[in-house]
Amino acid sequence: MHRLWIPLLLLATLAIPARAAELTADAVNGAELRNRPPAEDKMDPVAIRAQVLLDRAHVSPGEIDGRFGDNARKALAAFATAKGLASGSKLTPELWDALRQDQAPAIVTTKITRDDLKGPFLKKLPRHMEDMKDLPRLGYTSPREALAEKFHMSEALLKALNPKSSFDKAGEEIAVANVIKPNETVPEITRLDIDKQAETVQAFDKDGNRVAVFPATVGSDDKPTPIGSFKVESIDANPNYRYNPDYKFKGVKARKPFDIKPGPNNPVGAYWIGLSIGQGYGIHGTAEPSKVGKTESHGCVRLTNWDATFLGQHLSKKATVELR
Template structure:
């Protein structure tokens, strides 16, 4: 079932000043030195690897320039798809070479902020309590910075680091963003696998893996369903309907209520309904938490990943939930 993070407040407008990070040239010219970075700083080579993974449909989740859990998952899946060895190091010279072979377009490019980017409307603040969301006319972004970061699959911290001293609320200003173009063509996905153990989603066209996503999949308290379900609906910009039978932590309402659409809606930008009532694959207002927190049974992806997956699916597509025991035998 769908989860809301109680107490979540997006503080994009009040974030601490960004520390300058690598510039476009540093990222575009980055080379892998044979050893993964050992700190938590934004690394040009990791930004490059994440962008190349995203382009290849092996999503690292939020592109943040750090070799975190989701980037490691994507690198492993990409390596397996290319028949490369997978060891203790998530990034190797062989994997780096295979990533570079996927394309030569610049990884970071200039982008001119448009009137639409800054027009809004924007929320001044996202209420902490789920019940308070029902009174909002829409669940918009909280700032142009948040909207631009999501548009280019980036963390707000990386966006700010690539653009030190720049504001993001002025149309006509040129900023540096990562280059994640949308691929043409839509392979006919015949099956989706949700791996509960690894917290991942894979989309297959017959036996070929065509897309990979990190995900948040259920919890021990409220696990995701088992077995094979089917897609019964695909709804962009969905309303969220809270059923008091869900008994979510932090939600005291004993009456059902409805929350209007928007990227900061509890289910994000997309709802892919499944054939077991109350369960689906959906987006999130907090992309940095994907696969790093628990859900109430549903499958949570970043908004851009669930939008990408939705374009590959049709009603009736099989969605198989792989149990922990089965996953461990693979």
């Protein structure tokens, strides 16, 4: 009997660390493409590394969640086109090698700062717009949410990489996606190409070079985004949101206009780029980055907060916009 238990116990002991090690920084940074594609239904070290490298190349996969889903595949196809490789959404050895030309680690350690913790944080984000109008700021609900957005990650992935952290101690080291490039020079963006079918926004400089690609939510059947040629009319960081009853959004019963204060969790997120379409159409951020490219919008073009911020910071006030 004892002879049977010893090998079984040994097998169980060996199995546990292997599973736990899947999402360490070292496991992600050393991940290599094997004989199977990166997983869509669970966090995968190869998927995490690929998503971070795509983000660093300004071909945004949206929220870095460790799952190689639709937004990651769209980003990969755009990356392939930029590199002159066979276009497609499958992570091939050729595309993997091209991504790995950026030799920076995908996951790095950083220290939580006092600014990360100062808030103020909401106890809970109201579900209805009417309940938001009396709040002084539509901030994050926790330091973990703030840190996840700062590094373009899902909260679940941030927690998986830091299972022992409560994200509430200044000076604590945590593992995060290596997406911040402080000394990078980015050319001014003078033209946007928004594809409603592909649900992407492509950004170009004055010479026609593509600067960035973002996944987007573009309109809905109830309120489709108009097609045509337009201009940028305004660029605002930390915007207020003004609700007009003429919008007739589902679930909003107010018959008079009301304002919602700024903050990353207000209805238009961290940035607003107004377009010459009129009637409140624009490009903006969102409180729900995981839903970008996967749900409908109220006619606007919705990006993650970090993609909207990048775009707003580098966009010419005279930029043109093609919606097709």
